[in-house]
Amino acid sequence: GAVVSQHPSRVICKSGTSVKIECRSLDFQATTMFWYRQFPKQSLMLMATSNEGSKATYEQGVEKDKFLINHASLTLSTLTVTSAHPEDSSFYICSARDPRFNEQFFGPGTRLTVL
Amino acid sequence: DAKTTQPPSMDCAEGRAANLPCNHSTISGNEYVYWYRQIHSQGPQYIIHGLKNNETNEMASLIITEDRKSSTLILPHATLRDTAVYYCIVREYSGNTPLVFGKGTRLSVIA
Numbered sequence: 104g105a106v107v108s109q110h111p112s113r114v115i116c117k118s119g120t121s122v123k124i125e126c127r128s129l130d131f132q133a134t135t136m137f138w139y140r141q142f143p144k145q146s147l148m149l150m151a152t153s154n155e156g157s158k159a160t161y162e163q164g165v166e167k168d169k170f171l172i173n174h175a176s177l178t179l180s181t182l183t184v185t186s187a188h189p190e191d192s193s194f195y196i197c198s199a200r201d202p203r204f205n206e207q208f209f210g211p212g213t214r215l216t217v218l
Numbered sequence: 219d220a221k222t223t224q225p226p227s228m229d230c231a232e233g234r235a236a237n238l239p240c241n242h243s244t245i246s247g248n249e250y251v252y253w254y255r256q257i258h259s260q261g262p263q264y265i266i267h268g269l270k271n272n273e274t275n276e277m278a279s280l281i282i283t284e285d286r287k288s289s290t291l292i293l294p295h296a297t298l299r300d301t302a303v304y305y306c307i308v309r310e311y312s313g314n315t316p317l318v319f320g321k322g323t324r325l326s327v328i329a
Contacts, residue, residue, distance in 0.1 A: 107261075137316045146305075147262065147319040196261050200314065207317055209254075209261035 105131045105201040109210035116187055117218055124182045124213045126197030132177035133199035137207065138170075141194040153180045187217045221245065222306045227324040230300075236293040238323050240306030243287040248310055251282060252317065253291045255302040262305065262319075265291065269311075296327045 106129040116122050126136060134155050139147040151161045151172050159172035171183040180199075184191055196212040223241040230236040242251065252267040266273055266280045268289075273280045279292040293300055305322040309315055 109261075135314050139319075146321050147256075149316050149318060152314075152316055194259070198261075198317070205311060206264060208264065212259070212261045214259070 105129075105199070105204065105206075105208045107133075107197065107199045107208045107210040109195075109197055109213050111213060112211060113214045113216075115216045115218065118188050119186055121183055121185045122187055122215060124184075124195055124197075124215075126180045126182070126199065126210055128178045128199040128201070128208075131199075131201045131203060133180075134177060134202065135200040136174060136180040137198040137200075138172060138180075138182050139196045139198065141196060141212075147196060150182075184215065187215070189217045191215065192217045221308045221318075222320050224304070224306055224320065224323045226321065227326070229326050229328055230293075230296045232298060232327050232329050233295055236296040236300065236325055236327070238291040238293075238304050238306075238325065239288065240291070241288045242306070242308045245286050245308050249308045250311055251280065251286075251289050252307045252309060253278070253280065254305045254307065254317070254319075255300075256305070256322075257299075257302045265304075296325075298327050298329060301325060301327045 108127045110125045136153045138150045141147045150165045151159045153159045153172050153174040155174045161167045174180040197210045198207045253265040254262040256262045268280045282289045303322040303324050
């Protein structure tokens, strides 16, 4: 299957700072990427859908000014958590659609801890 | 909202078949059944998907009832590495529709 990478795998930051998470499709071009968040012992929750060259579509309840998504190329999408607070601590997972297989492939996730 | 219902947890002895059920009574004609799994602290991994026929690949088999209202994922010879949360998801085939995850089934494979 297709490969999706995320960087960093873990990040610890102070409250009030911003953190950028990168999601890359390594062997295919992804016109659509998805961002999920997962709290401990809970399921994945879709945050937003990112389409290359256009604005992201956010799910209800997700603050677009706090979670900035940029999908500037067919292989890279970034999620920036602005002014992070401890309640933003979570496991963030990206997913990319591979048009060759019409499937979603997931990255390994980024664990964010805000102190 | 997730359109599927799965038992919250199951145990399976190592080497035996693991049969994971899923109810999707409101599935529509153009929706597929997908199965993913998530090993602790990793991203979800695709397992298999199907529309109405039974499917098999190197990882698992998917059995879909004739009325398509339920399905079963079968891991023929479970190993300890199969311990994970298994998610059954129904979705239209278009890849632009995101996968919506329910609570899944936590499968514990026991030695």
